Amino acid sequence: MAVYAEPKYLVLFAGKNDLLDYRTKPEALSPEATNETLYHVPMPTTKPAGWIRFREAIPRNPDTKARLDIWNAEVSTIPVNRQTPELRTFVAKNRNLIVTEYQSVNGSEIYIELVRNKDSTGVISTSPEFGSEKRSIWVRYHFPPDPDTYPDGFEYAMFCRVIGGESVKAEVVNDGMARLHIKSFSPVILLSALFTTHDDKNPLQAAKAAVEAAGSAGMQKLRREHSQAWHDFWQRSFVQLDVFEKHTRSLVHENGLQTYPRYSGHGNKIFMHFLGWPVVVNESLVQSYTGQIRVTPVKLKNTARFARLRTTGAFLLSGEIQKGGKISYLAITSEAGCPCRLVRPWDSLVRVRRMDSMEGVAVAEKDGILEFSTVAGETYVVDRPDEQWEAQPVTIIG
Numbered sequence: 416m417a418v419y420a421e422p423k424y425l426v427l428f429a430g431k432n433d434l435l436d437y438r439t440k441p442e443a444l445s446p447e448a449t450n451e452t453l454y455h456v457p458m459p460t461t462k463p464a465g466w467i468r469f470r471e472a473i474p475r476n477p478d479t480k481a482r483l484d485i486w487n488a489e490v491s492t493i494p495v496n497r498q499t500p501e502l503r504t505f506v507a508k509n510r511n512l513i514v515t516e517y518q519s520v521n522g523s524e525i526y527i528e529l530v531r532n533k534d535s536t537g538v539i540s541t542s543p544e545f546g547s548e549k550r551s552i553w554v555r556y557h558f559p560p561d562p563d564t565y566p567d568g569f570e571y572a573m574f575c576r577v578i579g580g581e582s583v584k585a586e587v588v589n590d591g592m593a594r595l596h597i598k599s600f601s602p603v604i605l606l607s608a609l610f611t612t613h614d615d616k617n618p619l620q621a622a623k624a625a626v627e628a629a630g631s632a633g634m635q636k637l638r639r640e641h642s643q644a645w646h647d648f649w650q651r652s653f654v655q656l657d658v659f660e661k662h663t664r665s666l667v668h669e670n671g672l673q674t675y676p677r678y679s680g681h682g683n684k685i686f687m688h689f690l691g692w693p694v695v696v697n698e699s700l701v702q703s704y705t706g707q708i709r710v711t712p713v714k715l716k717n718t719a720r721f722a723r724l725r726t727t728g729a730f731l732l733s734g735e736i737q738k739g740g741k742i743s744y745l746a747i748t749s750e751a752g753c754p755c756r757l758v759r760p761w762d763s764l765v766r767v768r769r770m771d772s773m774e775g776v777a778v779a780e781k782d783g784i785l786e787f788s789t790v791a792g793e794t795y796v797v798d799r800p801d802e803q804w805e806a807q808p809v810t811i812i813g
């Protein structure tokens with residue numbers, strides 16, 4: 416999630432890491448491919464989900480400050496001529512949901528637009544499907560089948576619904592935008608859910624259900640459960656927020672650029688949101704925002720070895736992923752003793768053992784989700800009986 420301020424509107428750029436897996440370019444499979452050649456042929460889904468734009472009838476003041484509240488994992492924007500936020504937004508933990516509160520600055524006329532970024536490569540020939548009804552707008556995008564990544568095709572859907580104000584009109588403006596027209600002097604809430612075929616076989620239906628569930632829960636409950644989840648996470652984390660914030664502020668300029676501590680091909684300044692690169696790397700290896708641990712959601716071109724990546728449920732995950740996405744083994748350390756819910760990592764038999772004794776652990780499975788009990792402080796090995804962890808080759812990486 417990223418926030419941009421322009422004279423005409425505020426923009427929320429919405430993305431999802433598993434969308435970055437989709438590639439349809441022969442250059443990626445060429446033996447002569449290099450990082451440089453691939454950089455100049457970006458993948459079709461560089462900006463997959465699109466923008467959520469907040470626009471008013473009267474042009475807004477472009478001088479706006481963005482504020483990141485790390486403790487509560489929330490972003491807000493404040494115009495220079497106001498003391499209160501114009502926009503507050505957060506990604507609701509475990510809900511696949513973006514929650515946004517918007518307060519009109521120059522009157523009551525608010526336009527909320529869902530916009531699809533154009534595929535700059537020209538590889539994908541299909542167009543997104545936009546829809547609108549009463550207080551809701553949505554976009555649905557069907558990717559064609561790709562033999563290397565998604566043989567059956569891939570789909571994502573984003574569904575948005577506004578709460579509060581007077582709904583004037585919901586419409587599909589053209590083949591690249593759907594729009595809501597709202598009148599309100601009070602803040603309005605926009606609930607936006609983003610689902611892919613990784614989450615549900617019917618992403619649009621799942622996104623709509625998530626928005627309806629969030630609407631029933633109410634803003635107060637959404638904010639409370641979100642803040643509490645992040646407070647619990649930071650209290651268990653080794654990250655010192657005050658040190659992190661001090662270091663970040665020392666690198667950031669007033670115009671939103673960051674002084675990079677070493678030379679890069681783009682000069683010595685990069686955009687602030689580049690700080691999110693480690694998150695992209697982390698979530699390309701493992702995702703757990705649904706409460707279930709999913710390993711290698713992105714099919715990697717190269718072998719990946721990782722250690723102690725933190726997931727929901729207070730687990731630390733280590734393992735090795737071979738070229739093409741085959742998982743060699745996993746080691747899961749439980750910090751809190753919560754039940755571990757793991758998306759089946761491979762089709763064949765999955766074995767779970769305690770590392771200290773190598774005794775087997777009972778595993779239950781339902782709808783492709785493996786679940787087993789854990790003890791705080793214990794580490795569990797997940798492997799195949801015919802390719803056991805003990806027989807895996809040892810690679811010295813440092």
